[in-house]
Amino acid sequence: MSSSTSDGAADHPDAVVLSGITKRFPGVVANSDVNLTVRRGEVHAVCGENGAGKSTLMKILYGMQQPDEGSIEVDGGPVRFRNPQEAIRAGIGMVHQHFMLADNLTVRENVLLGAEKLFGIGSAARKRLAELAERTGLRAGPDTLTERLGVADRQRVEIVKVLYRGARIVILDEPTAVLVPQEVDELFDTVRTMRDQGYTFIFISHKLDEVRALADTVTVLRGGTTVGTVDPQVVSSRQLAEMMVGSELPSPDTRESTVTTHELLRVRELRLDADDGSDRALLDQINMTVHAGEVLGIAGIEGNGQTELVETLMGIRKASGGTIELEDAEGRVRDLTHASTRRRREAGIGYIPEDRTRYGLLLSQPLWANRMLGYQSRPPVAKGQLIDRGAARSSTEEIVAGYDIRTPNIEVAAASLSGGNQQKFIVGRELSCDPVLLVAAHPTRGVDVGAQAMIWEQIRQARHRGLAVLLISADLDELIGLSDTIRVMLRGRLVSEADPARVTPTELGEAMTGVSEIHQAEVPDEGVQG
Amino acid sequence: MRARLLPPALAIVFATLLCSVALLISGANPLDAMSTMGAQMFRGTTAVDTINSATVYYLAGLAVAVGFQMNLFNIGVEGQYRFAAVVAAIVGGAIELPPVLHALVIILVAAFAGAAYATIPAILKVARGVHEVISTIMLNAIAGGIVAFLINPEQFGVLSGNSVSTEPISESGWIPGVPFGNAGTVFGFVVIAALLGFGYWVLLNRTRFGFDLKACGESPTAAIAGGIDAKKMAFVALVVSGAVAGLVALPEILGRDHVYGINSTTGYGFTGIAVALLGRNHPAGIAFGAVLWAWLDKSAVSLDNIGIPQEITTIMQGTIVLSVVVAYEVVRRAEMAAEQRRVGRALADEPAGVREGGAV
Structure with a gap:
């Protein structure tokens, strides 16, 4: 099987059209009426803060999750992916943020694993692999063990893997998170070259300078829905950031020094x-x-x-x-x-x-029990060898109020809070005990x-x-x-x-x-x- | 509360249905069987027997549950209680002390002996990483050998008729029961078992030790980061489990037999596992499980009278345990999802609600 599916509809200008995508999870709406149009042969960035719904959207496009509402079109035709295999057959490939490679196999084995039907495992496969390695700038030999490769090369192996399976549309999920600035530049060169060869990229990121450096079009997500699609050459980083955040930007700046000699x-x-x-x-x-x-x-x-x-x-x-x-x-x-x-x-x-x-929480236990974790040997929660539940509860209430933790009460299990609130709870617990x-x-x-x-x-x-x-x-x-x-x-x-x-x-x-x-x-x- | 009571109820209904099917296939009337067994509940002798058995099962269930609290599977309760029983019976038969004190010494000796026998797998686990399931299963087999050796007349045993047992404990060491006339006598140990259950509840819910134990069981990584010495907790949990296991045979020794012999019943340790699973490690739940189990055991005998094989209760016990484990997990997941929905709904009005939970 080759990439004939995409060639058949090559005259259609849009590679991917997502319209009205809504996906609900218990307690949250991860995507709400998201629209995304990716033209053929462009690098399309999808931007948004952590939790804006980027990952969910891509999981839907890649068939890992099914949308509750909305439709997906690939190369002009409506599709409904039930699993990633179907997305791959339609020419969509995804390079995950966390690599999915077997360390103890060689580059060639990693690429061919599960795709033996395409070109066999003999010389045809080798030829195809060499061609793709050339195209993606993978310098490591096909018989190198993957564990010997650096992060940048592993990422390229991942890209080769999806191309080998016939992808013409490649989703890169935060590809630069693991790279140092020099490697980022090399990756971007590769992406630009491949774009000129006709590949389409969907580039997930929340780093604005990178988005502006690489993307032809940017779609910004915020709070699970699309804020807008803009040309990165026209808008400034500041404007993009404000689209993402929706208000003035927070800054970690702490210039006035409080350092003592103690x-x-x-x-x-x-x-x-x-x-x-x-x-x-x-x-x-x-x-x-x-x-x-x-x-x-x-x-x-x-x-x-x-x-x-x-x-x-x-x-x-x-x-x-x-x-x-x-x-x-x-x-x-x-x-x-x-x-x-x-x-x-x-x-x-x-x-x-x-x-x-x-390491930080006992997920199935209520918040007030989590309040004790790490502090169970000290007042206020400890009274000799006994536990003072009343004090644990009241100090948990204080943390919840003082650190703006969104929870209906302190009896809910830690697992039912959102990630941000779990983290705020941990920060509150650690800081409220005067370390x-x-x-x-x-x-x-x-x-x-x-x-x-x-x-x-x-x-x-x-x-x-x-x-x-x-x-x-x-x-x-x-x-x-x-x-x-x-x-x-x-x-x-x-x-x-x-x-x-x-x-x-x-x-x-x-x-x-x-x-x-x-x-x-x-x-x-x-x-x-x- | 619903999450706690629903699973065992479902499991019992399911097990009853399955047994009914089995009975129908074998050509018997399930309603007859049920009503015969049900009627046993109100017959004096069966009721007393049920309570006495349940006391023993309850102790075994508690012993297993202590380990379960931190995901330790102490299969060795069987070996620990048999070892402790023979040691306690030998010591109890050899010494003479005033009443109460005599019984107290025997109880303490049994607890220490059970703890000592559990120390072996505890050390192996902490020092060498040997899984407690493997070591305790093997130690169960060894315990059988030790018991046979110790009650041999050449060592500490006496031959009475064609059975060997330990020297009988004199009356000062007995724990008097509560007589119910013709129906029999309820073991006095039932009070001690109940106190132990209460102590177990206090330990788990009101002490630092209990918190550490549950934290280790839920997430060893978070427990370690929270300053809990997970190895020490594993050691202590196994030893405490062994100490409780040491008491399992005492209701019978101190309340009825006054000796531990080659004919004494075995297998209580394994029943304890089932009872702890059924009771979800909760002291009241274990009590319920112990009574249910004991009732199934005791009323099964009556089935022979109406020509139904009593093994049907064994099928029932097995199905109950299997389905209760499945039911607990199903209900737990459903409750967790429901709570997440509830939290989500409660916060839905707040503007940050959607984005906050978005990292999915």
């Missing part, structure tokens, strides 16, 4: 060995100090040890070497290197985990813009009161906006330091990939300006 967290020569028996170090030579009123941001491409750093600080993993010291609320310096997670929390560390549903240090891993990941602004504001206020914050984030704007100091993490080490007032995202991106150091760092492994 050291609260001191980490020396921290080391964490891999537990697979090799002498590879997941963390090595980590030295850092966080002062009262300071936000220390850790930048880095995911998988360079940030998760391990957080878990070692929290005592979830046991450090293999080095020391961790924290000054508690009474001013005593405590050596926490060998302390349990509970003792660390009791010493005054608040923790916003990167995956709230796995000395807040370890915040991706505190606004996957939340809507309202919750994001609110969380930034809460962190800023707590910092003003003298809270020390260790902020790990993949969002460079968030890092630059909130941090007083930025350290860059690469392969388990803190490699360079940047002043957020002067550094640009591109410079940070280069340091994150190890292409270059940031030159303004005076002392590479220690010291804080201000």
